[in-house]
Amino acid sequence: MNLANWEDARDAARRRLPKIFFDFIDGAAFSETTARANIDDFEKWTLEQRVLVDVADRHLSTRYLGTGRPSPLILGPVGFAGLFAPNAEIKAARAAHNAGIPFCLSNFGIVSMEALRDATDGPLWFQLYVLKDRDLSENLLRRAQSIGVEALVITVDSQVKSVREKDTRNGFRTLTKLTPGLALKLMRKPRWVAGALMAGPIRINNLSDYPEYGTNALEQAAKLGHLIDSSMTWDDVARFRERWKGKLIIKGILSLEDAAQCARLGVDAIIVSNHGGRQLDGARSSISVLPEVVGEVGDKLDVLFDGGVRRGGHVVKAMALGAKGVLLGRSYAYAVAADGQRGVETLLELMRVEMDVAIGHIGVRNFNELFEHRDRVLRRHA
Ligand SMILES: Cc1cc2nc3c(=O)[nH]c(=O)nc-3n(C[C@H](O)[C@H](O)[C@H](O)COP(=O)(O)O)c2cc1C
Structure with a gap:
């Protein structure tokens, strides 16, 4: 498959996936305004071209969580990704690890963390929601x-279950088993069906000891939203900080106060994120919040970023605004649905080239120089 950019991956994913699953990736909360703003607001900053600067010796490395990284890209947590292609998480993680970047398994990923660890050997992160069931959390x-995950990512922006209207229409999160109507719709995508039949039953394997939360992915999707603890507070973050000796990352920060509180509690990194606009519709775009958060806590912890990142140029803008690393969500979900491991590898390579072209044309050789010269290389428009 000849993918030239993320939109090709999205088109191919749309062709290959049953609508219920494509819409699950593509959709966002209510009117989807925040999801759109995440992408559109990148255009509020333009890159300033500079010529005749020696940029022969370029690289895209960065540093966060105390470790040098060959690229700022990270594959972020995407729940139910194993629905998009057989063993999608393993395929995406292998692509990430071939590029030397971390892969974060979602709390609601399909593959078990042990199977994922056995299948690949690069940096793995695990994302957890604050769950009502403390025994399950502890497990x-x-x-x-x-299994030696490099970092625990606690997602804190999903305290209240939101509504994605595409999922409502399709019955994702209400259907608990394969109905004749759904079977007919799935049959419109025979390649997907063939892959699913060969892969066997699809369910969240990390929860296989907890049948009360469902025994197949559809039933689990319907039940798990209610498992997230709406009563969580900063005490829970303090408790996780105490309990977890490794690197701790808090995902879903959009305010200066919350960022400062993470720093006070000794969190190693935060992810400026609005969950791809899938939670609070009407929230500010991630990129518009990023510079303020970096100004507030950038010297106390690592600020990572996600939301609307589709192009290498988006990554460059986020890095110029002070991010240390950038997570991909939908773009790699489309790519793995489109063409498995190869799809994700292609996407990562396309984005590498896009980043390299962008930094070269603005006359910097690496992300340190980019941040140093941020006032010259980025221009903000109203
Ligand atoms: C299909 C899908 C499932 C997701 N599942 C999770 C999840 O389980 N945990 C989580 O913290 N974030 C989840 N996210 C949010 C992503 O980690 C990320 O914050 C978001 O996708 C970034 O925005 P983007 O898709 O515009 O790049 C999910 C996103 C998508 C698209």
Whole structure:
């Protein structure tokens, strides 16, 4: 498959996936305004071209969580990704690790963390929601520790279950089993069906000891939203900081006060994120919040970023505004649905080239120089 950019991956994913699953990736909360703003607001900054600067010796490395990285890209947590292609998480993680970047398994990923660890050997992160079931949380933490994950990512922006209207129409999160109507719709995508039949039953394998939360992915999707603890507070973050000896990342920060509180609690990194606009419709775009958060806590912890990142140029803008690393969500979900491991590898390579072209044309050789010269290389428009 000849993908030239993320939109090709999205088109191919749309052709290959049953609508219920494509819409699950593509959709966002209510009117989807925040999801659109995440992408559109990158255009509020333009890159300033400079010529005749020696940029022969360029690289795209960065540093966060105390470790040098060959690229700022990270594959972020995407729940139910194993629905998009057989063993999608393993395929995406292998692509990430071939590029030397971390892969973060979602709390609601399909593959078990042990199977993922056995399948690939690069940096793995595990994302956890604050769950009402403390026994389940503890079980997941213990396992994450025993497979040696590099970082625990706690997502804090999903305290209240939001609504994605595309999912409502399709019945994703209400259907608990394969109905004749759904079977007919799935059959319109025979390649997907063939892959799913060969892969066997699809369910969240990290939860296989907890049948009360469902025994197949559809039933689990319907039940798990209610598992997230709406009563969570900063005490829970303090408790996780105490309990988890490794690197701790808080995902879903959009305000200066919350960022400052993370720094006070000794969190190693935060992810400026609005969950791809899938939670609070009407929230500010991630990129518009990023510079303020970096100004507030950038010297106290690592600020990572996601939301609307589709192009290498987006990554360059986020890095110029002070991010240390950038997570991909939908773009790699489309790519793995489109063409498995090869799809994600292609996307990562396309984005590498896009980043390299962007930094070269603005006359910097690396992300340190980019940040140093941020006032010259980025221009903000109203
Ligand atoms: C299909 C899908 C499932 C997601 N599942 C999770 C999840 O389980 N945990 C989580 O913290 N974030 C989840 N996210 C949010 C992503 O980690 C990320 O914040 C978001 O996708 C970034 O925006 P972008 O898709 O515009 O790049 C999900 C996103 C998508 C598209």
